[in-house]
Amino acid sequence: MSINPQTINWNSLGFDFIETKTMFKANCKQNGLWEDGSLEPVGTISLSPAAGVLNYGQGVFEGMKAYRTSKNRIVLFRPEMNAKRFSVSLKRLCMPEMEVDYFLNAVMKTVYDNIDYVPPFGLGSLYIRPIAWGTAPTLGVKPAEEYTFMIYVCPVGPYFKGNIKPxxxxxxxxxxxxxxxxxxxxxxxxxxxxxxxxxxxxxxxxxxxxxxxxxxxxxxxxxxxxxxxxxxxxxxxxxxxxxxxxxxxxxxxxxxxxxxxxxxxxxxxxxxxxxxxxxxxxxxxxxxxxxxxxxxxxxxxxxxxxxxxxxxxxxxxxxxxxxxxxxxxxxxxxxxxxxxxxxxx
Ligand SMILES: Cc1ncc(COP(=O)(O)O)c(C=O)c1O
Structure with missing residues (x-):
């Protein structure tokens, strides 16, 4: 169940998953192009027990953040580098590569739709988790026939609250x-x-x-x-x-x-x-x-x-x-x- 952002205590954010409003989802066939994809309410997903990711670990992810700045803008930090690294990861795990603009649009859409979950300036950030995996059943050791790409987001607190401990x-x-x-x-x-x-x-x-x-x-x-x-x-x-x-x-x-x-x-x-x-x-x-x-x-x-x-x-x-x-x-x-x-x- 998604958490109402107005009930979040921004001062006590840690690094734990809480459900926001929406997540991005798209599919792709092996050797195909990533379909347009769309936002859907955050919730659980269902998978075949023989899914490539569950059996052979065919999955990759990224970790990035949206920050509210002192000028009250909401920004990403060098997101095109995450996009490029994601595509390199996909290729290495034998999954369909992704265009930088496709990745960036999906990230922007997801953050924008969940903008109320970006913590106030100084109290944390919105963690962004793009993740892709082999969805199709794959009994033998081989690349899956179909893949899923999702992005979910989650408000997180600063790594250090107060003084920095080496x-x-x-x-x-x-x-x-x-x-x-x-x-x-x-x-x-x-x-x-x-x-x-x-x-x-x-x-x-x-x-x-x-x-x-x-x-x-x-x-x-x-x-x-x-x-x-x-x-x-x-x-x-x-x-x-x-x-x-x-x-x-x-x-x-x-x-x-x-x-x-x-x-x-x-x-x-x-x-x-x-x-x-x-x-x-x-x-x-x-x-x-x-x-x-x-x-x-x-x-x-x-x-x-x-x-x-x-x-x-x-x-x-x-x-x-x-x-x-x-x-x-x-x-x-x-x-x-x-x-x-x-x-x-
Ligand atoms: C193994 C490893 N090394 C280094 C980093 C730091 O990378 P970045 O600065 O892109 O967060 C990460 C985090 O993603 C990591 O998982």
Whole structure:
């Protein structure tokens, strides 16, 4: 049942699913074009027990947000990058690709129809979840004959309420997130199901998340379960290069641009070794959810490394405030990253 937006307590939003007014739905045959699609009331869906997604994990998704800004506009942040990444994910999972404009129109339509669920400025955002999966029954291991694309939205609170707490991470030796030439560079649903067990073990031990190592060379770090990783030493900002097993984060790309163009840092997309990470001046994670969040402690085997006295370093702070300033329209959108859904009039 959809929740009446007037009954939502905007101050207590977390990151939990609540039903809004409508969701977008479209279908597509294998090797076909995505049909026009339409909005329908949010509710449950029915699926064949033999659906490709249930049996062989043929599904991909995106994660993005609509923000209410200080100018009372509602905007998306670089949504064309989500559109392109979605299509790359679809192709990798043997599903019909999608035009950027088709994806953007569907996102705009869904957000616009659910505009009353966008939280007030400063109290959160409207999380947008585009997702596509193999619908047709598929008994043998092969691509499904038919696919479904849906977009649902959900108001969510800010990742941090109040002060930012630097993350406490653990280096994972028992589990890898993604293999070279696997599906780590796309948002395949199976990447996330595989991460649940290592994440829950880490959480049971009091860690916030896991740092995954390169499956081919465990001296190299890759990323965190759902965020990219950066290490600063002096004037040099390093992040692991996109060599196939790392998700090309949109926040990662934006932070690299800001670091180079606005902060004058030397940026390097390259191998990032464990020892470079553990001896960095500042370490931080980037992602749609965390924006830019400092890492304060890293546990490697039984050793605990404290980064920048377990507090947010000055460069992390500057990158975070610049990103938020653009998203909130408190700073100039000098790279034209904002995409308007609704004006302030
Ligand atoms: C594995 C992984 N890495 C990094 C990111 C950060 O990507 P973005 O900045 O596009 O949210 C995400 C989130 O989507 C993710 O799931």
């Amino acid at each position: 993350l406490n991470l653990k280096v994972s030796y028992n589990y890898h997130r993604a293999a070279p030439k696997g599906t780590g560079n796309v948002k395949a649903i199976g990447n996330y199901s595989a991460s649940l067990y290592p994440l829950s073990l880490a959480k049971n031990d009091g860690f916030d998340e896991v740092i995954y190592l390169n499956a081919g060379d465990e001296n190299l770090v890759e990323e965190v379960g759902s965020a990219n990783l950066f290490a600063l030493r002096g004037n040099v900002l390093k992040t692991p290069q996109l060599a196939g097993s790392i998700l090309p984060g949109i926040t990662r790309n934006s932070v690299l641009t800001i670091a180079k163009e606005k902060l004058g840092l030397e940026i390097r997309e390259t191998d990032l070794t464990l020892s470079e990470l553990l001896s960095a001046d500042e370490v931080f994670c980037t992602g749609t959810a965390v924006v830019v969040t400092p890492v304060g402690k890293i546990t490697h085997n039984t050793d605990v490394y404290t980064i920048n006295n377990n507090s947010m370093g000055p460069i992390t702070e500057k990158l975070r405030s610049t990103m938020l300033g653009i998203q909130r329209e408190e700073a100039e959108d000098s790279f034209s990253w904002l995409h308007e859904v609704m004006s302030s009039d």
